[in-house]
Amino acid sequence: MKKRNFSLTLLLLLFSLFLLKPAFSSSLDGALYKLEQDIKSGKSSAVIAEDIRCVLKVKKELPVVRVPELNYLTAKKIEEIPSTKLLFLMKILRILQPLKVYSLCVLLILAFFSVLFFFQQLKNFGYWKQIFVAVFLSLVVFSVWREEFLILIFLFGTFGVFLASFKKKNFTYFYFGMFALFVCCVTGEDFVQSLITSPAEEFTVKVGRDWFAPDYLVERAFDGFEERVQIEKLTNRVSWGNYTVVAKLKKFLEKVGDSEEKMVLLNDLGVVSFMKGDFGKAKEFFSKALKEKHNPIVEYNLFLTRSALLDTSVDMKHLADKIGNVPSIAKGIPITVHLYPERVSFVSVFFPYLVSLVLGIAFGAFVLRISPIDYGYFKGDILKVPGAVSFVNAELELFVVLPFFVTALNLLLGVLMCS
Amino acid sequence: MQLAGKLVNPEDLIDLLELLNRKGGGCLVLSFLHPLREIKICVRDGKVCFNVESDLPVGVYLKILVEDWYLNRRHPVFEILRVFDCDSDYCVSFESMKDIFSLRRLRDLDSLPREFVVEKAGSSVPKFLRSAHLIGKVVTFEDLHSNGISLLDLVEWIAKGEVIIKPYREGTFISLLWRFAFSLLLLLALVLVVLPRNYDRIAILDRRNEILNKVLVDKVLGKPVDFSVPDYSGKVDFDGKKVFVETRFGRYFVGRIPEKGYIPFFEVPAK
Numbered sequence: 001m002k003k004r005n006f007s008l009t010l011l012l013l014l015f016s017l018f019l020l021k022p023a024f025s026s027s028l029d030g031a032l033y034k035l036e037q038d039i040k041s042g043k044s045s046a047v048i049a050e051d052i053r054c055v056l057k058v059k060k061e062l063p064v065v066r067v068p069e070l071n072y073l074t075a076k077k078i079e080e081i082p083s084t085k086l087l088f089l090m091k092i093l094r095i096l097q098p099l100k101v102y103s104l105c106v107l108l109i110l111a112f113f114s115v116l117f118f119f120q121q122l123k124n125f126g127y128w129k130q131i132f133v134a135v136f137l138s139l140v141v142f143s144v145w146r147e148e149f150l151i152l153i154f155l156f157g158t159f160g161v162f163l164a165s166f167k168k169k170n171f172t173y174f175y176f177g178m179f180a181l182f183v184c185c186v187t188g189e190d191f192v193q194s195l196i197t198s199p200a201e202e203f204t205v206k207v208g209r210d211w212f213a214p215d216y217l218v219e220r221a222f223d224g225f226e227e228r229v230q231i232e233k234l235t236n237r238v239s240w241g242n243y244t245v246v247a248k249l250k251k252f253l254e255k256v257g258d259s260e261e262k263m264v265l266l267n268d269l270g271v272v273s274f275m276k277g278d279f280g281k282a283k284e285f286f287s288k289a290l291k292e293k294h295n296p297i298v299e300y301n302l303f304l305t306r307s308a309l310l311d312t313s314v315d316m317k318h319l320a321d322k323i324g325n326v327p328s329i330a331k332g333i334p335i336t337v338h339l340y341p342e343r344v345s346f347v348s349v350f351f352p353y354l355v356s357l358v359l360g361i362a363f364g365a366f367v368l369r370i371s372p373i374d375y376g377y378f379k380g381d382i383l384k385v386p387g388a389v390s391f392v393n394a395e396l397e398l399f400v401v402l403p404f405f406v407t408a409l410n411l412l413l414g415v416l417m418c419s
Numbered sequence: 420m421q422l423a424g425k426l427v428n429p430e431d432l433i434d435l436l437e438l439l440n441r442k443g444g445g446c447l448v449l450s451f452l453h454p455l456r457e458i459k460i461c462v463r464d465g466k467v468c469f470n471v472e473s474d475l476p477v478g479v480y481l482k483i484l485v486e487d488w489y490l491n492r493r494h495p496v497f498e499i500l501r502v503f504d505c506d507s508d509y510c511v512s513f514e515s516m517k518d519i520f521s522l523r524r525l526r527d528l529d530s531l532p533r534e535f536v537v538e539k540a541g542s543s544v545p546k547f548l549r550s551a552h553l554i555g556k557v558v559t560f561e562d563l564h565s566n567g568i569s570l571l572d573l574v575e576w577i578a579k580g581e582v583i584i585k586p587y588r589e590g591t592f593i594s595l596l597w598r599f600a601f602s603l604l605l606l607l608a609l610v611l612v613v614l615p616r617n618y619d620r621i622a623i624l625d626r627r628n629e630i631l632n633k634v635l636v637d638k639v640l641g642k643p644v645d646f647s648v649p650d651y652s653g654k655v656d657f658d659g660k661k662v663f664v665e666t667r668f669g670r671y672f673v674g675r676i677p678e679k680g681y682i683p684f685f686e687v688p689a690k
Contacts, residue, residue, distance in 0.1 A: 032683040040640050068686040072636045084688045090625050097617050105612055112605045130597050137604040144611045167455060196624060197674075205688045215680030217687060381533065383491060385598055393494040394452050406613055414618030417667075418651075 028062055028240035031055045032069060039073055052078060062241045063271070063335045065211050084205045089192050096192075100185035101410045104144075104152075105403035106178040110171065111140065111159035113391040118162040120382055123372040149186045150356045156182070157360020158367065165368055168394040183353055191349040199223070200341040207338050212239045221341040227252075231261055232339050238268045239336045246272055263293040264337050270301055271334045279308045282334070301334035422499040429485050429520040435497065436462045436516065446500040451493055456484065461505030467516040468507040475567045477509035481519055482569035489525040490560065490570075527574045532586030534559050541581035548573075548582060557587045619668040622651055629689040630655060631674045634662050635681050 035051035052070060056078075059067055070078040115136050119129045136155070143152040156179055164172045195201045199220035206213045213221070215233055222228040231252060237245045246269065253265045270285030286302035289295070383389055390398040426432055432449070439445040444463030450456070458481075459470035473480045488495065511519075518524065537552040547566040551558050563570060576582040623630075626648055634657055637644045644657040653666040655673075662673040 029683050036639055036683055067684075068688075069684060072632050072686060073640070081688075081690075083690045086628075086688055087690045090621070090690075093621050093624070094618075097621070101612055101617070105609065108605065108608050108612065112601075112608075116601065133601060134597075134604075137601060137608075141604050141608045141611070144608045147616075168452060193624065197627070202628070202687050206686075209688055212684070214684040214686070216677035216685075217680075219677075219680060381594075381598075385602060389492045392452065392491065395494065406609055409613050410615055410617070413613070414615035418615050418618035418622045 026058075027237075027242040028055065028058045028064060028067070029237070029242055031058045032067065035070075036073060048074070058241060061333070062239060063211055063333055064239050065209065068210065082209065084209055086196060086205060089196050093189060093192050093196075096185050096189050097414070098407050098411055099181060100189065102403050102407040103178040103182035103185060105406045106399060107156050107159075107175065107182055108140065108144070109387070109399055109402065110163060110175050110178075110391075111156060112137065113385075113388065114159045114163040114166070116382065116385065116388070117166065117391070118373075121373045123374050149190075150352060153183060153186070153353055153356045154360035154363070157357050158364035161361055161364025161368055165373075170396055171391075171394055171399075174396060174399070183357060187346075187350045187353050190353075191344070191346050194344045194349055198344050200343045204340055204343065207340075211336070211338075212236045222339070225341075227256060227258075227261065228339050228341075231256070231264055235264060235268055235336050235338060238271050241275070243272045243275065259292045260339065263289045263295060263298065264339055266292060267295070267298050267301060267334075267337045270298075270305070271336055274301070274305055274308070274334045279305050283309065286334075295337055297335050297337050304332070304334055423497065425494050425496050427494055428522060429488055429525065430522050432460075432497075433517050433520050436460065436467060436513075439499070440465065440513065444503060446503055446505050448498050448500065449495050450498075451484070451488070451495045458484065459505060459507075461503065461507070462513075463503070465513045466510050467513060468505050468510040470505055470507040471509075477507075479567055479569055479572075482571050483564045483567075485520055485525065486528060486560075486570045487564065489522075490528060524571060528570050531560075531570060531574065532584070534587045535584040536587045537582065538585050539581075539583035541576070544576055544581055558584075614668065616668045619666055620671065623648070623653065623664050623666065623671045623673065626651060626689075627673050628687045630664065631662060631676070632686050632689060634676055635685040638676065639682055639685060 031051070031054045035048070035055055038047050038051050052074065055067055055070060066079045066081065068079055068081050070076075071081065115133055119125075119133045122129050125132075136159075139151065140155055142148070143155065160172075160175055160179055163175050166172075199217060203213050203217050203221035206217060213232075213236060215236070218232045218236065219229055222232060234245050234249055234252065238249075249265055249268050249272070253262065253269070256262055256265065266285050266289035270282045270289060273279070273282035273285060283302065283305045286298055286305055289298045290302060383392065387398055426435070426449075435447070439447070440462045444461070446459060446461040449458050449460060457472070461468045461470070469477055469481060471477055471480050475483070487493065534557055536555060536557055537548055540549040540552040542549075545566070545568055547563075547568060548558075550556075551562075560570060563573065573582065573584075577584065629649055633646060633649070634644050634655070636642075637646075644655065646655055647653065648655060648664055648666075651666075653664045656663040656665055656670070657676070659676075660678075661675055664671050664673055
């Protein structure tokens with residue numbers, strides 16, 4: 001009776017296990033693809049819930065930290081998504097705005113009077129003087145409208161030379177101080193925007209957060225480096241538990257000459273062997289990878305494998321500390337190593353602005369040299385232009401306070417209309 | 420202690436010199452900007468001495484300086500010197516000094532046209548005015564000053580009938596129309612700066628990857644791309660490859676949607 005009961009219990013257990021066993025796909029990409037197809041074909045919420053459970057279950061066994069697609073596909077908060085450095089970069093962009101607007105406003109007002117006073121000092125130019133002023137000021141307005149900061153920096157460089165020729169020391173120092181601030185803000189803003197929108201940076205942030213990246217992002221990040229694109233795509237597949245790529249990994253290993261790429265491929269093969277339970281092979285691959293290029297993650301993987309082979313001399317805690325902030329370290333599984341693309345450099349962003357600045361100042365100096373100028377001469381009617389009296393008397397108050405109000409208004413409107 | 424400051428009206432100088440005289444005398448330097456000019460004035464025992472660097476006679480130079488101060492609304496800077504140090508040949512009594520800097524006289528200049536043609540120039544007036552009359556040249560205040568002729572003297576000659584002038588309105592550097600046009604350009608530039616286009620662009624940039632992710636979700640699920648920008652007043656515009664956002668301040672390019680390689684994984688970090 002006891003034996004019969006035991007057999008029945010075992011049968012029921014096996015049956016229930018069979019019934020309850022979800023249709024887990026073996027890899028994360030397979031599981032997610034199934035979820036997408038089920039949502040697309042309008043499957044019931046129970047099926048969708050099962051698909052989600054399947055994705056999460058597969059993910060648990062892999063060196064992948066999170067699958068944010070779950071949140072987007074289901075419009076629910078399934079995965080906890082931490083903020084990245086993109087948030088910090090956006091904060092920098094916001095901080096730069098008032099500084100940029102203030103310096104731009106100071107430069108606009110001072111440049112306006114510099115142009116006006118400079119050209120009216122020219123001898124024997126008749127109406128051309130007004131035409132010159134109109135052309136320069138229109139260029140300034142156009143550049144502000146289109147946000148063509150390269151042209152604007154060129155013009156401000158030229159007008160700065162005009163202003164310096166008036167020998168108003170406090171204005172000249174103030175102008176060039178604001179000019180330096182403006183160039184810093186514009187360069188900083190451009191650099192941060194380039195970082196935020198650069199595929200290389202997006203890839204780096206994505207891999208740092210989730211430990212894999214979509215194929216299209218890999219292609220964009222490594223644009224022009226076809227070999228690296230292929231290796232990174234294969235590495236991602238290994239991260240997703242898609243072990244059908246072994247043949248391709250081996251084929252690539254024969255092709256590549258770069259030691260870093262070899263190390264990544266050997267590590268991938270080691271991860272696949274480990275996950276398949278072939279620890280001896282895994283140890284061999286990880287050892288070879290380390291010989292190609294030292295990497296703390298590969299070292300961790302090797303010791304993890306030795307640990308699996310019951311080598312008790314391994315201090316895993318020490319190794320885990322050594323490789324630092326790798327998100328899937330807690331899972332006790334080997335980790336894939338990623339290649340990283342070349343990122344945007346500050347120099348490449350700053351250089352065009354520097355050239356524009358130097359050219360602007362040189363052009364200003366050239367104009368100053370060839371122009372027949374009657375220094376200090378001005379006709380009284382120019383004083384009817386609002387603010388001209390303050391400019392003539394080198395009174396800074398107006399040029400300090402007015403930009404402050406413009407900046408405050410811009411910030412206020414920004415908060416009210418664009419938050 | 421060294422005293423320094425700014426003077427608005429020429430009559431302020433009279434008050435300052437009176438104060439110095441009451442204190443037993445002293446010297447000050449008066450500096451004008453654009454163009455840079457400096458004069459040293461010393462006062463003691465009711466006598467005022469002027470030290471200037473100019474080829475013109477000091478009296479004429481002073482008149483021109485004060486006229487320029489009054490007409491061009493200059494605000495010269497003064498600095499009272501610690502030591503009494505003034506070697507000048509041109510000294511006048513306190514009353515004559517008051518006459519030079521008096522606003523009452525300077526107000527006569529308001530009625531003079533800034534540009535004029537000389538219709539009559541008697542033999543006692545300077546050669547410049549006579550030749551201007553002969554050739555019909557348009558004369559400006561600046562021409563007179565650069566030829567060492569004071570406007571106050573011109574007013575006197577006009578009063579005596581030795582000179583007759585006729586206003587000439589053309590040829591100013593900045594007529595009302597140009598003044599309006601230039602000021603409008605500056606105003607336009609400032610309005611463009613005030614408009615929160617920068618914050619609008621940042622708001623879209625902040626939501627850039629979220630928008631792209633949503634477009635990709637719709638592509639993955641085979642739905643038409645049609646949604647507004649999350650938590651913002653902007654409409655997503657998708658032409659099949661490129662994503663744009665239209666806000667009240669402009670149309671922004673958000674990003675390019677890949678033709679392949681976005682299934683099953685597509686997400687890029689939004690924040």
